[in-house]
Amino acid sequence: MIEVHNLExxxxxxxxxxxxxxxxxxxEFVAILGPNGAxxxxxxxxxxxxxxxxxxxIRISGYPIPAQAGxxxxxxxxxxxxxxxxxxxxxxxxxxxYGRMYDVAKLxxxxxxxxxxxxxxxxxxxxxxxxxxGMQQRLTIGRAILHKPVVMLFDEPYTGLDxxxxxxxxxxxxxxxxxGHTVVMTSHDLSRAVELxxxxxxxxxxLIAASVHKQDITQDRLISFYRQAVAETxx
Amino acid sequence: MExxxxxxxxxxxxxxxxxxxxxxxxxxxxxxEAVMGAVQRVFYFHVASGWVGMLGFLTTAVAGxxxxxxxxxxxxxxxxxxxxxxxxxxxITIVTGSIWARPVWNxxxxxxxxxxxxxxxxxxxxxxxxxxQGIDDPDRRARFGAVYAIIGFVSVPFTFMSARMFRTxxxxxxxxxxPGSLGGFDMTPxxxxxxxxxxxxxxxxxxDLLWRRIRLGLLADKAAQMKMKRNE
Amino acid sequence: MSxxxxxxxxxxxxxxxxxxxxxxxxxxxxxxMLVFALLVILIFNFALDLDIxxxxxxxxxxxxxxxxxxxxxGLNRSLALEKDRGCLDGLLLAPxxxxxxxxxxxISNLVFMLLVEAIVLPVYNFLYxxxxxxxxxxxxxxxxxxGYVIVGTLLASMAxxxxxxxxxxxxxxxxxxxxxxxxxxxxxxxxxxxxxxADILPWINILIVYxxxxxxxxxxxxxxxxxx
Numbered sequence: 001m002i003e004v005h006n007l008e009x010x011x012x013x014x015x016x017x018x019x020x021x022x023x024x025x026x027x028e029f030v031a032i033l034g035p036n037g038a039x040x041x042x043x044x045x046x047x048x049x050x051x052x053x054x055x056x057x058i059r060i061s062g063y064p065i066p067a068q069a070g071x072x073x074x075x076x077x078x079x080x081x082x083x084x085x086x087x088x089x090x091x092x093x094x095x096x097x098y099g100r101m102y103d104v105a106k107l108x109x110x111x112x113x114x115x116x117x118x119x120x121x122x123x124x125x126x127x128x129x130x131x132x133x134g135m136q137q138r139l140t141i142g143r144a145i146l147h148k149p150v151v152m153l154f155d156e157p158y159t160g161l162d163x164x165x166x167x168x169x170x171x172x173x174x175x176x177x178x179x180g181h182t183v184v185m186t187s188h189d190l191s192r193a194v195e196l197x198x199x200x201x202x203x204x205x206x207l208i209a210a211s212v213h214k215q216d217i218t219q220d221r222l223i224s225f226y227r228q229a230v231a232e233t234x235x
Numbered sequence: 236m237e238x239x240x241x242x243x244x245x246x247x248x249x250x251x252x253x254x255x256x257x258x259x260x261x262x263x264x265x266x267x268e269a270v271m272g273a274v275q276r277v278f279y280f281h282v283a284s285g286w287v288g289m290l291g292f293l294t295t296a297v298a299g300x301x302x303x304x305x306x307x308x309x310x311x312x313x314x315x316x317x318x319x320x321x322x323x324x325x326x327i328t329i330v331t332g333s334i335w336a337r338p339v340w341n342x343x344x345x346x347x348x349x350x351x352x353x354x355x356x357x358x359x360x361x362x363x364x365x366x367x368q369g370i371d372d373p374d375r376r377a378r379f380g381a382v383y384a385i386i387g388f389v390s391v392p393f394t395f396m397s398a399r400m401f402r403t404x405x406x407x408x409x410x411x412x413x414p415g416s417l418g419g420f421d422m423t424p425x426x427x428x429x430x431x432x433x434x435x436x437x438x439x440x441x442x443d444l445l446w447r448r449i450r451l452g453l454l455a456d457k458a459a460q461m462k463m464k465r466n467e
Numbered sequence: 468m469s470x471x472x473x474x475x476x477x478x479x480x481x482x483x484x485x486x487x488x489x490x491x492x493x494x495x496x497x498x499x500m501l502v503f504a505l506l507v508i509l510i511f512n513f514a515l516d517l518d519i520x521x522x523x524x525x526x527x528x529x530x531x532x533x534x535x536x537x538x539x540x541g542l543n544r545s546l547a548l549e550k551d552r553g554c555l556d557g558l559l560l561a562p563x564x565x566x567x568x569x570x571x572x573x574i575s576n577l578v579f580m581l582l583v584e585a586i587v588l589p590v591y592n593f594l595y596x597x598x599x600x601x602x603x604x605x606x607x608x609x610x611x612x613x614g615y616v617i618v619g620t621l622l623a624s625m626a627x628x629x630x631x632x633x634x635x636x637x638x639x640x641x642x643x644x645x646x647x648x649x650x651x652x653x654x655x656x657x658x659x660x661x662x663x664x665a666d667i668l669p670w671i672n673i674l675i676v677y678x679x680x681x682x683x684x685x686x687x688x689x690x691x692x693x694x695x
Contacts, residue, residue, distance in 0.1 A: 011372055011373060011374055012308070012372070012373025012374060013308075013373070013456055013459060013460050013463070014373075014463060045695070048560060049560075050556055050559055050560065050694075050695065051694075051695040052694065052695060070562050070563075070564075071562070073560060073561065073562035074562040076560075078556075078560050080553060080556065082552060082553030082556070083552055083553065084552065084553045084554055084556055084557035084560075085552060085554070085557075086485065086489055086548075086552070086554060087552065088488075088489035088490075088492045088493045089485065089488060089489050089492075093485075093488065097481055097484070097485045098557070098561070100477055100478065100480070100481035100484075101478050101481055101482075101558070101561035101563060102561055102562060103474045103477065103478070103562075127492070143557070303688075303691050355642050355645055358641075358642040359642040359643060361638075362638045362639050362642060365631070365635065365638060366625070366629065366635065366639060368631070369629035369630045369631035369632070369635055370628075370629050370630070371630065374695070375628065375695070378691045378692070379625050379628075379629075379692065381691070382621075382625065382688045382691055382692060383622075383625070383639065385684065385688065386618065386621070386622075386643055386681070386684060386688070387642070387643055389680065389681070389684060390642075390643045390644075390645075390646060390681075393646035393673065393676075393677050394645050394646050394649075396646070396673060397645075397646045397649040397650050397653075397670075397673055398649065400653070400669060400670070
């Protein structure tokens, strides 16, 4: 589903990703852990076709990026820690706007469906400006799944959420996984990652330093596994 | 530390020799102009530095196009180098022009199309430098710089044309003289030779400065890279 | 291809619709442009002592200076809105050509600009008793605003992505836009003075050529401004 081969990204003369290899098959939920500045967000932005790789090969559902980024964009849904919503529009208007940008078929039905799914149907006419952080994040997820993507990319989706919103987000993520989407999520929260993901990759110093399937590791051992992986890439 | 390439040293010497020769030609070879007198000698370096200024800005626009096509860092360094040279030489053109204009036009400055265009060019490339200073990410800095260099350069002929449709008093020495311009003159063969040699000499100055400034940019990159390695 | 073209225009329409409905709610952008424009006119009133004699020759200059200054407020705001909540990323994630985003934003900005002009002109007319409703003047206004917005939208997209964004836009925009301001000013002045159309035509031609060339450049360059 996602194939990344020898991906490099430099900012000016500063290398951020140094020949990264990564794979995720259909229906897999991969959590990418790593210290700050390891290149998690950069990697996700490249997968989302928001940033161009310096070199390397990337394919999503068989389509190469950035050559066929247009096709790939209609297949992916992206959630970042920024809402990507317009405060002066209502929830419904925001979804209608993005629906038109994605040329979603039967838009009115789909918008209703998504609003009910994320539990905002009753407040669909309120301006997004008046929403709490948790509600905004729900709508953000609604925006990301509006065009029925097959690959979901989450960049630190838990940042700044209160306890209720975390529980809600967990539920939505479980639904997304159950419906067979491929999910890549970056996080620095180890416990969340191990709870949801089917595979855990450690990104450190621009490389995937280690990778483990969830059934092969317990919650307690994950911390030492993570520390060791990070330490190995830091001579 | 790398030593200076041999050809760059050769270019330094040729340029310096030509510079001295050109000064001698301007003061001793070219005859004194009958109407304006000695101040007319400013003309040779005035036009030549204007030429280098335009060459600099043209280089930046071309380097901008190539950078956007290739994303190769060297073209960003070339673009910045050429802008810096261009700004300095257009400034020299304005200063030498004012020295000439004071006795001939009886004013330091007029809103003639060439003067107006020169002033706006300086502002465009000052904005180019400020734009670059406002961006931390080196790739974005290079991309935005390239886009602005292209837009700025394309706007220059428009500025010139619209300023020209106001009446002009600037002499057109090369080509046909317009009626109403003040301070025009016909060049004698010796004047023409001095003029062409000055143009050639300034082109060498441009090449030499550009090479040195690009080298400086590359060395700065290398220094930054070494610093980064040491911090790791 | 016709299906593709339909999606293309649908997406442009979506952006314009989104900008206009959001603005209709908040009215932040239009009200700030408008109040600022009126303030500039009042300042000119005292700076130039706009009595009846100078008024007829100064009107075009005062108006174009006013629109140029007020326009930067609108452009900055319009693109800062996209940048602040990451919405620009949202637009870039959509499976549409980047030029859709450019044209959508440029059309919205043009509408804002024309709306402000549509309010300022009658007010100016009322204050100074100068009749501005001449077809040639209005055509010039459209062509000039178009050129202003074509370059302004591109440069504002760059300016909002810099550290110094609040101060940078006018510095980037004015030296490049000066041919538009000179030509539009001269053409407007010509129409208001009742000059022959043949005398004004060269200015109109410069405006048209400028608009076309810079629309083409912006169309190509916008990709490099928004894509990392």
